Amino acid sequence: MTVKTKTKSSESDSSKRMLLYREALNEALKEEMKRDSTVFLMGEGIAERGGSYKVTVDLLKEFGPERVIDTPIAEASFVGAGVGAAITGMRPVVEILFIDFTLLTLDQVINQAAKYNFMTGGIGKVPLVLRTQGGVGNGLAAQHSQSLEAIFYHIPGLRVVMPSSPYDAKGLLKTAIRADDPVVFIEHKLLYMNEGHVPQDDYTIDFGKADIKRTGSDVTLVAWSNMVPKSLAAAEKLAQQGIDVEVVDPRTLNPLDKKTILDSVRKTEHVVIVQEAIRRGGIASDIASIIQQQAFDYLDAPIEIVAGINTPIPFNLNLEKLSVPQVNDIIEAVKRVL
Amino acid sequence: MTVKTKTKSSESDSSKRMLLYREALNEALKEEMKRDSTVFLMGEGIAERGGSYKVTVDLLKEFGPERVIDTPIAEASFVGAGVGAAITGMRPVVEILFIDFTLLTLDQVINQAAKYNFMTGGIGKVPLVLRTQGGVGNGLAAQHSQSLEAIFYHIPGLRVVMPSSPYDAKGLLKTAIRADDPVVFIEHKLLYMNEGHVPQDDYTIDFGKADIKRTGSDVTLVAWSNMVPKSLAAAEKLAQQGIDVEVVDPRTLNPLDKKTILDSVRKTEHVVIVQEAIRRGGIASDIASIIQQQAFDYLDAPIEIVAGINTPIPFNLNLEKLSVPQVNDIIEAVKRVL
């Protein structure tokens, strides 16, 4: 099977050190907190309890309650406090447990954090990381399952990061913490227990550099976050049918690595974009609009978008599954564009 | 000049009754409040003061303080109160003075109002209208000038309405008030003083019906809100150069009248989409992605998007102007696609 060699091996080679996605995040936090005393954490249940998804376990023990702070349920204000700490010399990493709850904080994120540098004529800096988590899980229903990255993507002044692997998670979180701009760092609830190779060293991953998770020549699949493993699974199946898929993971949506995407499109001439969020007004549409404009003459067929159904996420598990893209949906879309 | 007859005359025929956009809105509110005693208004300074843009003048006098309610500065909660009143039999029209401030209310709008019908298995109804206002004005700077319709557009369960003329404003607001779904009704601060024909009668405009504001054969211009007058101005100038532009105003972004847009595109084979919001993640991208998918074979050139610069809106007036599409930008884009 050609598949094995086409999918990036560095992250699945079992002779190397393997970590869970959540452990990779934990390691990034720990290393950055050691390196820089201005880094501190804030969120609900992140200290004593180590966070609902265990990303912050043991950090309280190591860094104490002054740098690992449990907050009351006052999202708007503790995110605002993150902004205030950031503009006065700290590097806060604030956790909002579900991306759905960021809707309580958007004045602080969009009107304040995203605009502060601009409104102060470039003088103020906001090195704030907002860690949050989205997507469907196991029956968490309409208010705990949304994919809302498109909201942040639309706002000038914010970075939007969505790692799909433990390796990317660690490297990107470290970059996010060192960045001088506010970063919305979006994890996925179904990725926390995924395993992958994560080097022990102090590496970072530049924002705006897509990663080709699998090389291929027939069709370009653009996917991020939890849609990456699904796209890779689809690619494996399609390979068995002789269809050679390239999977491009932008990793950071803003900045977006248009060049890598367009290069791939110019090579394959067929594009499918996969997002878990609903189609209307999603990031996939934006990427499609860019591709059609910049690679118009290369496209052999319309760009296909595989996306969530236009609905809040249902509690019922079967319907939940049918509401977001599955491996088969991706396979069918690929066949449609070929 | 052919221009005159091509632009819809019904709204500019001066023998008919003319109203300002803000007066048309006021009339819609007044008529609906008379018709239905469950309709009431809430917002900051809307009663005694008649609203910052004078949309609610004299309604307090006519309907009393129980149905025209001044609120404290507690946006999240009075929007939430609108949701609560709506699900228990009222038809609240809640005003949020600037769309920028809706960012304080998004939990109630997105997690509550948009999902209530769904989460109750279709039983609960939320006949709530959220009236708000966006876009650049005269130096109101970064926190009072945003175009944030894309956020609402992305959310299943919300209607998004953006009238560009007094005629549309009245008819669409009446429809919004009578609708059983939550409607985000977005006005534009530069449109309030625009004049147009508004019939005295009790007319409504169906959601999901685009209006061809000017017929033409060479290129389709899709535009909404304040970009419609700008597009019409561009069309007039282009007509003098022999370029015949069709201006399609969707009026409601959700539901979106894809058919009218696609019919126009199939006719003209060239498309420019104009939005005041920044390009990244805007509604224009979504419309472009739909057109490229559904009318791929009709397109002679890539779809052009004319949009705001990727920046918070600057206070400085010259820079403000340069940050959002102007008539000349539209003219140039049309020429690029032809």
Place this chain on the structure above:
Amino acid sequence: MYEKDFLKQLFHKIYTIRIFETECIKLYRQGLIRGYFHPYVGEEATAVGVCSALAEDDYIISTHRGHGHCIARGAQIDRMVAELLGKKTGYCSGLGGSMHIADVQAGNLGANGIVGGGIPIGVGAALGISIRKEKKVVAIFFSDGAANNGVFAESLNLAAIWNLPAIFLLENNHYAVSTPIEQSSRNQNLYERATGYGVHALAVDGNNVIEVFEQTKDARQMCIKGKGPVLIEAKTYRHGGHHVNDPGAYMPKDRLDYFKSKDPVTIAKKHLKEQGKMSESEIEKIEKEVETTMERAIDFAKESPELSFAEFNQMVMGY
């Protein structure tokens, strides 16, 4: 002194909630219920005391820990179990689940996955009542954690300046997930926050159904007279962790034991015996009846169909 029938009814409700929760927790452990499940065990007297003081066309609005409110307000437990199992016969056709269970027809405007999210919605229901000049009230349930969210203060103030018929029912169970109130408020008498806003406020033993009932009755009268809102802080405690999968190891044993010794079920039973002069065996009969109803509810739910994808699609088509 209270009528026997009334006391019986209180006990019946409290015991139904207890059995509903304990049986559904079993279903959860069997993998039949998924997602978040926040048991109301230990707090039953609050929901029952409040709802027993309400009139039929009053409203309540509930929280993520909402099964108790739903039952106290008169929901059928078979349709509740069906909802928790994601079935079409559930109150929300299986689309809402535990965190969104609602019984709109009965005046339960629904649970909420957003802590504090229901508070302004409750205020809006009260505003509607006030505009329509009806003699109704809204009981707005929320817990100590929600009292730290801005909508609490905002909504309290709106209700105050508009004299709305809203009873703010602060169920102080001393925890927000694992965070004890000592860590989230300097002043642990949370009702005093309302005093600064000029709102009549008081605390009550949330485990004593009669006390809760009496205070709610008075509060309802004030509201009906246009002297609302009122805030009642019901002091109570969870008998376990935050949700089914949380062992609650952080809860000090002595404090948990103390509150277990004030178990709402035991207290209600005592009322029934002492004031209602009911015998042990009569009470056992009620218990048996509740248990049987619950068994039937579970059977009903298990046998119920799920919403088909076609039905689902039909429903969401217009979104």
Place this chain on the structure above:
Amino acid sequence: MYEKDFLKQLFHKIYTIRIFETECIKLYRQGLIRGYFHPYVGEEATAVGVCSALAEDDYIISTHRGHGHCIARGAQIDRMVAELLGKKTGYCSGLGGSMHIADVQAGNLGANGIVGGGIPIGVGAALGISIRKEKKVVAIFFSDGAANNGVFAESLNLAAIWNLPAIFLLENNHYAVSTPIEQSSRNQNLYERATGYGVHALAVDGNNVIEVFEQTKDARQMCIKGKGPVLIEAKTYRHGGHHVNDPGAYMPKDRLDYFKSKDPVTIAKKHLKEQGKMSESEIEKIEKEVETTMERAIDFAKESPELSFAEFNQMVMGY
């Protein structure tokens, strides 16, 4: 009794704010300033009293009515006028304008177009101080309208449970645009809202610069000792409408007259005369000096260039 120099300095600042506002209003009427302009006329003693009690490396955070705070904190008025005129030499290169004027280097973290938006940001600055174990404080300015927004209560509570060195400076000017506080709060002593949260709170005559100064000094001491936060409600009044284009017709004449009779400028002048033993002509000299500085500031601003589109583009490129 206070030193003459100190009193002189207070008067100088108060008068500078007064002149800055009145002159800039003229520029606004000439069409040279655009957008929203919320004058601080009538409230000068609050900003000056507070900022005079702060140390050089303390922080303040301001509001949409922020010119007074900015000047009191020590900003140069030439760069302020330049900002209001949208010029490159302004504090925000002309990109922010009146509603976003900030002087980050001087510790003024900025005005805010969102009512209440600065409150949690101020708390965050105090949190940073507390983590770094510095002996500094943050003065968080906001007015009565903002006290109805949820972030006020949330932020107060965060500051309380973390004992942060934050002084909540509630400038109660009795109005939010045209809404009088009687309409937005049952209890018009807004500081009592803080008491329920366990926060030390008090009211002060906001028009008397010495009183504001004294209370702020004490509050600062409490904060430095780890006994923060403190809330100070400074009762004051606008001398006109909400913004330059609002005639403020809704403001009762007798009440306005009352507050005008307690004009902060007059009061500060009285201090200077009575305690500072300064003569009328000496005071006139100060006034003249302020007026001349203002004239120069206006000239500076008018002559300053605007940011070019290229420079602007360069700046926003990375967004």
